[in-house]
Amino acid sequence: MTNDHPADGHKPLLLLIGSGAQIWREYMLRAMATRYRLHLLSQATPTWESPYIATYSTVNTLDPEAMIKIAKGSPEDFAGVLTYEETRVESAAVVATALGLRTSPVEAVHACRDKFAGRQALKAVGVPQAESIAVGDFEEARQAAERLGYPVVVKPRALSASNGVSLVRAPQDLAEAYREATAIWFDEVPTYERPVLVEEYLDGPEISVDAVCRDGLVTVLFVARKRIGYAPGFEEVGHLVRADDPLLGDPVLLQVLQDAHTAVGLTDTVTHTELRLTSAGPRVVEINARVGGDRIPYLGGLATGIEVGLVAADLAAGALPRTTASRQRVAAIRFLYPERDLTVESVDVDRERLSTEIHDVQVLAGPGRQLRLPPADHVRCRYALVVAVAATEQECEVALTRAAAAVVVRGAPLD
Incomplete structure (x- = not known):
C-alpha cells in the first residue's frame, strides 16, 4: 500500500519493522520522516502512523522470512532496516543481514535480548557487572541466593521495564519474589529452560545511557538519571536528562560502555544501557540493542537537541549520524x-x-x-x-x- 508525497521521492527509503504505541513512539517517526521515506511492516493496517510513512505492508513482524520476501519483492531498494521495538530487534537484524544492509550480528542482538547470554558475554572479558545465575525452579533460586549472599535481585530473563524485578533482603522473602518473576509474562517473549535470574545486588544510583554504536565505536548521546519506586520492586517512576551531565565526560564510564558493546559483539545499532554507579565504580545492569523506552529519547531531544529517531535512521542508512548537542537544557518526566x-x-x-x-x-x-x-x-x-x-x-x-x-x-x- 502507498501514501507517497511527490516531493518526498528523492528521500532514501527505509524499512521500519513495527511502530509501537503512538504516545511512546510518535516522536521517533516524526523525526525519521523529515529525512527518509518509511515503508512500515506492521501487524495491522496503520492508523496514527499514516502521516509519517510512505508505504506499508501487513505481515507477522516476528517472521523474518516473510519480511525478507516482502523486502526483496520491493520495486525499490531499501537504504536500511531498523526497529525500536524490543521484541523485534532480532528479526530486524536477520532482515538487514539478508539484504546486505548495515546492522549488528544477529548473535550480538540476541545476547542483548537474552539477559543471561548478555551476562555471560560480559563476564568472559571482565566487564564490571552483577554476578548472575540462571535458575529453573525455586530450589535452584534458593541455592543461587545462598551462593551470592543476600540481598539479591530476582528478575525474569527476557522482560524489560523492570517488570517482575524484586530486591530480596532475606531468605523468607525469596519465594514471593520468585513467584512474581515467573508470574509476569507477555506475548512475543521467548521462553527459556531457566527463565529467572538471581543476581548480586548493586548499590548506588541507577542510570541509563543512550548511545550509537557505529563500526563498533560507541558514542554516547545522553545520560538519564532514574527515579525508582515501589520497593522491593524497581519501578521506574521518572527520568531526568541534563545536556551537561558530568558523566558524559567520565572516562571510566565511557570505557565500561565501550567494553560492554564490544563484549556482546555489537557493531551498528543504537543502544540503551542501564548501569549502577556503585561504590566500586559503574557496573552494567543490562545492555539493549534499541533506543530507550519511557520517552527517555524524547527527553534527550528536548535537553540536547539530538533527535534519536534521525540518529537511528542515519545509522541504518549508512550515513554519519549527528551526535553533537545543539541545546543545553534539563528535561525530566514523571509518571x-x-x-x-x-x-x-x-x-x-x-x-x-x-x-x-x-x-x-x-x-x-x-x-x-x-x-x-x-x-x-x-x-x-x-x-x-x-x-x-x-x-x-x-x-x-x-x-x-x-x-x-x-x-x-x-x-x-x-x-
Whole structure:
C-alpha cells in the first residue's frame, strides 16, 4: 500500500519493522520522516502512523522470512532496516543481514535480548557487572541466593521495564519474589529452560545511557538519571536528562560502555544501557540493542537537541549520524500512579495550574481502566505522565511536582 508525497521521492527509503504505541513512539517517526521515506511492516493496517510513512505492508513482524520476501519483492531498494521495538530487534537484524544492509550480528542482538547470554558475554572479558545465575525452579533460586549472599535481585530473563524485578533482603522473602518473576509474562517473549535470574545486588544510583554504536565505536548521546519506586520492586517512576551531565565526560564510564558493546559483539545499532554507579565504580545492569523506552529519547531531544529517531535512521542508512548537542537544557518526566488500586472514572488536567516549564501532559488511563499498583501490575498502572524542560534540575522538579497536583484521577477502589 502507498501514501507517497511527490516531493518526498528523492528521500532514501527505509524499512521500519513495527511502530509501537503512538504516545511512546510518535516522536521517533516524526523525526525519521523529515529525512527518509518509511515503508512500515506492521501487524495491522496503520492508523496514527499514516502521516509519517510512505508505504506499508501487513505481515507477522516476528517472521523474518516473510519480511525478507516482502523486502526483496520491493520495486525499490531499501537504504536500511531498523526497529525500536524490543521484541523485534532480532528479526530486524536477520532482515538487514539478508539484504546486505548495515546492522549488528544477529548473535550480538540476541545476547542483548537474552539477559543471561548478555551476562555471560560480559563476564568472559571482565566487564564490571552483577554476578548472575540462571535458575529453573525455586530450589535452584534458593541455592543461587545462598551462593551470592543476600540481598539479591530476582528478575525474569527476557522482560524489560523492570517488570517482575524484586530486591530480596532475606531468605523468607525469596519465594514471593520468585513467584512474581515467573508470574509476569507477555506475548512475543521467548521462553527459556531457566527463565529467572538471581543476581548480586548493586548499590548506588541507577542510570541509563543512550548511545550509537557505529563500526563498533560507541558514542554516547545522553545520560538519564532514574527515579525508582515501589520497593522491593524497581519501578521506574521518572527520568531526568541534563545536556551537561558530568558523566558524559567520565572516562571510566565511557570505557565500561565501550567494553560492554564490544563484549556482546555489537557493531551498528543504537543502544540503551542501564548501569549502577556503585561504590566500586559503574557496573552494567543490562545492555539493549534499541533506543530507550519511557520517552527517555524524547527527553534527550528536548535537553540536547539530538533527535534519536534521525540518529537511528542515519545509522541504518549508512550515513554519519549527528551526535553533537545543539541545546543545553534539563528535561525530566514523571509518571503518575494512584494512591491505591482503583477503577478509573476520570483523569482531569487543570492546565491553568501548569507552569511554563511543563512541556507535555498525557493522560494514560481512560474510564473503566483498572489500575493496580506494583507488584500486582507495573507500568500499566500509570494514569498520566508529565514532562518538564528548564534550565536546572530544581526548576524541573518543582514544575513536575506542581503539575502532578494539577492532574487528578478519580475512581472506585478495587478490592
